Amino acid sequence: MHHRVARVVLPVDGREATVPLYLDGGAPAGVVITGRRSVDLRAGATVSFGSYFNAFPAAYWQRDTGARTVRLTVRAAGGGTLRVWRSDAAARATTVRTEGLGSEPLVLDLPLSGFDDGGAYWFDLTAGGGALRLDEADWSLPGDPPRRSTVSVGMTTFNRPVECLSQLRQLADDGELERVVRRIFVIDQGDDLVADQPGFAEVAARLGDRLHVLRQRNIGGSGGFSRAMSEALAEDEDAYVVLLDDDAVSEPESLLRAVAYADNARGPLLVGGGMLHLDDPGVLYTQSEQWDKRIGWVCLDRDDAYDHDFARAPFRDAPAFHQLQRSDFNGWWMCLIPLPLLRDHGLSWPLFIKGDDVEFGRRAAAAGVPTVSVPGIAVWHLGWRGKAPTRSWEAYYLHRNRLIGELLHAAPRRPLGIMVHSLLGDLKPLLGLQYGAVRLRALAISDVLAGPDVLPGYLDSRLSEVRALRARFPDGAVVEPQPGLPPAPEVSGGAVALLRAVVRQFLLPVSVAARRAPQAQMSAERAGWPVFSVLDSALVQTADGEAVNWFRRSRRASWRGLARSLRLHAVLWLRWPALARAFRSAARVLTSDESWRDVFAGRPRP
Template sequence: MVQRVILPLEADSDSVPLYVDAGATFLDSRRDAAGAGEGGALAGQAGRAEAVQSSDFRGRFSTMVRPSARVSFATYFNAFPASYWRRWTTVRSVRLEVSVSGAGVLAVYRSNAKGAQQRVESVAFDGALTQAFDLPLAPFGDGGWYWFDVVGGAEGALLESAHWAVPDPGGKRGRASLAITTFNRPDYCLRTIEAVWAADTVRDLLDELLVIDQGTQLVADEEGFADVAARMGEQLRVVRQGNIGGSGGFSRGMYEVVRAGRSDYVVLLDDDIVLEPESLTRLVAFADFARRPTLVGGHMFDMYNRTVLHTFGEVVDPWRFQPRPAQEDMELGHDFARSNLRTTGWLHRRADVDYNGWWMTLIPTEVIREIGLSLPLFIKWDDSEYSLRASKAGYPTVSLPGAAVWHISWVDKDDLVGWQAYFHERNRVIAALLHSLYDRGGRVIRESAYMDVKHLISMQYYSEQGRLTALRDVLAGPDRLHELLGARLGEIRALTAQFSDAQLKPDVDAFPAPRRHKPRHKGHGPHQPARIALAPWAAKTVLRQTLRPVAEEARERPQALIAHQDARWWRLAQYDSAVVSNAEGTAAAWYRRDPRQVRTMLAEGIELHRRLLTEWPRLRQRYQDAAPRLASFEAWEETFRRHAV
């Protein structure tokens, strides 16, 4: 058995549409796949998952089906991702086994890569029935799912249980250890530990749950920890160390699991998640049947909007060296409550990825033994770099549908601004030096220079200072990366005292009130320059930013209050000062134009990018030569020793 049909742990959960759907829905077969992608859902009668009555659920595996109602399991967590098993495993058929009672019809469906659905088989029942369907995987070369519906008869029906199983030639099942990296989120972390303990099937395959605690608010001090620790016994271990970022925490988890020598897999988990425990058994089952050792990751849903999927799969664009969706027609932030699996064509095409985020990713221990641990990058790009490195060694990454966590959304974050700008810039360039297919990184250097200009004309001098520091560190070479793990974050954050755009206050009334003036542009406000006019607009704006003195009144009070969603670079460039709210909506900072700062930073940025362009071939060789040493167990052992607590 590789996938049980499950219902939400909380019957009244907003996540119900991910488990159960209702009504008859279909894709309009007259429209092609391109039409499917443009609007997300194709024409059809969209079944609304809120029509499912959670009061009908009879525990984790069983649900009532009301008279004449149709309950569909063509859902994220319960449909079978046939094309992924077809492509990445040795499995060539799957068996669906369903137990029902009452009266009604049990119908099995499949889809193709375009999302067109076909009825495969159906069985009428009147009384208790356990029915098995043996289903081939041959037709799923490019995409497609299997699922089943239950239609209630005159008196209704009961789905008692269902599961998907694959032929097992007798190979042993793999065992896994979990590694959670946490920093001052003891409440979230404890909930994940408790979810693992409560899931029998997870405990059965678990060697050890490791918590790498890098914080000062310790999970071991959280109320309730002692109780679950006593119950889990030797299956739970906490390792404390200083804060050396996600890469340091996850590397410690990998290190401990490989050194223990018991587990076939380590599953990396973020600390700020809500876990669907069944996901863990699915990751392990998929990895057990994979053709070759494979990194298997789960998807990420929005913790505060439970049916919204962050992305169905991502690749690293080889020219820009930036993450992008694996397929052009994929939609970021897809909401299954608005457009379910049956009516969303692009969800049926298999998404082949370059990497999976380390909110939940399984890595075979034999891969770790061969290619090493994470690079010492602190945060950002450590997960994608690792998968790119694994791919070069012949180990693919799969983002497996039906395995997922809920994670704090990126919607309320803007980590390109603030202290994280340093890590975005430095680690993207390092990853490009290691893995770019182009002689000088494609568009990396050009886009980096563009970002410098955007930050400067937006009065985001703190973020720009971090980016300049990042480029200096890249040019200095790879040898200090381990040394910087515990130091650079504190140094970057200490710079906030020098930049007003980094000094956040929770109340805008803490700043002087803006003084209204006659609006420019006849009151319509600034607008984004057209692409054809961008170059002259940028030149004019940079000249204004560097040469025109700041209005005296703008030094004393802001000219405007600007909401975060309106704080676009082309709008901020029109002001001498403004109070701008942060992405979370919890605070605001006073942005003030400083021509001297712009001139100094612009000149340094030009010089650093010139050096990066000139020195790229030499730097690439240095980083590629150093990478195996930086990711080695020996290098990380020394880092763990220095940051022991």
């Protein structure tokens, strides 16, 4: 008796760009994908399933479950050869089994041992003198599953009804999900409603009483996801809630694998999905994100941790996906959370957006529930290219919530590394004429200094205030483009350029001509401090390319921004231990289901 934990699958939509995620190197000559689980090979053709979605991540299963063997079952028609490969943490692969294929299912039991540092299993097929058809293949573990759990899916949406409906349609299309997904909670916080979209009635009818669409005012991602968590707790019939972004595109198999992994794990886990670029679907933005506790920020300098292109560097040749990776948190584009964890340790902090998933992952780890992000579990989501959140109104939430997370989880003593990183985070945009972004970061620190009790009230009010404040600054005000302007010069960084930028921003007067008209134009990617070491003003495209801002140097704004930053950081440094105690004392109340129920109902807590 075995129970299946992963199916070998092929692209849902047939997009050629996604094929390297399912077949090593894509579909070679003589190989045709004929269905969700089937492939035809002409005589002599070979295809490898050593890919992101179809290799079996043996090292993770060995570490987190009690299984000692895994079974590969292959059902095929025609003659050919199957080769099973095993890799190590360096992605070095060796053949461990070679078997002939015929009309009977081929069943192979493989050991789950020796994968202490990493490694995976996969198989290749080679057709013999005639055609070979793979009908289906899967990976299974011995015995009955420790649990046969069901899940609630929680989605929050704000004026993305088309994307949200597409996500619901995918959940309805995969019949296997029906046995696992008991309820789907859609928290609609916008005024362009998913229920008003053409085709919604048909999808809703297919999902039946599993679908629950709930309307509430916009209280951010933390408010929407917390509502889904709260509803799942109230039903109290499922083992997990799976959070999905409304604009994500699911690989339905990922949901099944996440539940199977959690069910077979020795202890409770957060099971996170990787994020593939929706606009570049063969590229994995990230998997297994880590937090740098020294500076209180995401670790961005890990080899192959971001933007891995499987068309250029296949899974078989990418050690990062064979090694066991530490995960400190997982984005809520897809994350499975055990309901007992929510019941015992609370829902999201009331942070509106940005950093709520990071804080929750760190809180779960402190409670003995680690995060694991397993290769082969992922969704497609619009990446951060074209968003530049540190330069938009989101800069306020990023900085405020990052500091709150450190007050909750860093050592309560004054953290020098975090303070230095935060201060440098003000100086860099100051030198780049981003005075609005620096002002928002100052507001973020001021709100942290106000303590935790103001956060629930800010869910309703702070967004409009933040946007209004940013619009008062040149880097936040939209102007008309001027196509005839010359492009900005190419300027490299370095110590000399940095010194030149500091002298220019704080000491040299602004030229009269630069006050009257922009000197150049550039994309958002180029609008860093090096180029403004030689310019006083320029038109800068917004990150999404849909508007233009006129960046203008101001010595007064530079000095005011610097003085405000130094003063606020000094106060934060002095008050850090007391603030840490205050936020930690408030955590149980502010993350409780009861507190969130008051927020949903619009009842302010005393």
